[in-house]
Amino acid sequence: MKNLLLILLTAALTALVWTWQHARVRSAARENETLAASMHEIDTRAQQADSARQSAERRSDELRAKVTVREASLTQTSTHPAPREALAQPDPARQGGWPAGAAYLYLPKQYLTNAQYKLLDGGRLTDEAATLLGMSAAERSTVDQFFSELSNRFRQLELGSMKRIEPPQSWEGGLMGAKLESAVVYHVPDLATDVETARQQFSQWLQQSLGTSRGQLLDQAASAFFRQHLDDLGAGDRTVGFLTTTERDGSQALWYATADARHGEGGFQRVMPNVAPDSQIAYYANLFGVPLPKP
Secondary structure, three states, rough: HHHHHHHHHHHHHHHHHHHHHHHHHHHHHHHHHHHHHHHHHHHHHHHHHHHHHHHHHHHHHHHHHHHHHHHHHHHHHHHHHOOOOOOOOOOHHOOOOOOOOOOOEEHHHHHHHHHHOEEEOOEEOOOOHHHOOOOOHHHHHHHHHHHHHHHHHHHHHHHHHEEEEEEOOHHOOOOOOEEEEEEEEEEEOOOOOHHHHHHHHHHHHHHHHHHHHHHHHHHHHHHHHHHOOOOOOOHHHHHHHEEEEEEOOOOEEEEEEEEEOEEEEEEEEEEOOOOOOOOOOHHHHHHOOOOOOOO
């Protein structure tokens, strides 16, 4: 009986030891598989990195070669510049130059970019602009409509975004000792993106209606006109307002004030009785309900 118990106990211990050893073997096998997979992934990534490095080196060599070729080309160009094509001189026999006794003359189109002429009068093309660019009555009417729509679009963008604010503190220091009595001030945010979109559409309209050369000439003139007469509207945020002051001598004065990238923290202009009706000052005064000085 004792022998039987001993045999059973030995068998149980043997089974227990075998089970524990088998579990350890299986765990070690799983760890080996995981390590092998990790090593494979590391090898794969290393191969990819090496391939990327080789590709980058090849690309770098190609770019260096292109730079060398371009530098050589630029050196050759600067050493031997291409001859400029001389403009044909106006021939008086063909109404060029300044032919005596003729009511008109021919002028190379290239010279029109330097011509100075009044573009608009009261929001419409001037006779000289229409004549200079050889517009028909229908073309002139179409361009007048384009200008009107662009101006209205600029003003709509501005009106839809401006907000009334208190005058900046820095403005009081620019009044040269005058006492500030009242102020009407508005802030206009940066409208550059919207304004540029409208300008691009306007430029496309011009070129479609007048052709590339005349469209570009008129577009350049229009850019200068709006930069001057709309204070480069859209080029950054701005503050615009009117300040009523009592001067040192006791007289009342009205000042037009602006603050933007162009005028700095404050640009001041005393409003005189002879304000042009189509000026920015007259426009904003009417918009803000500010009475202008009377003659």
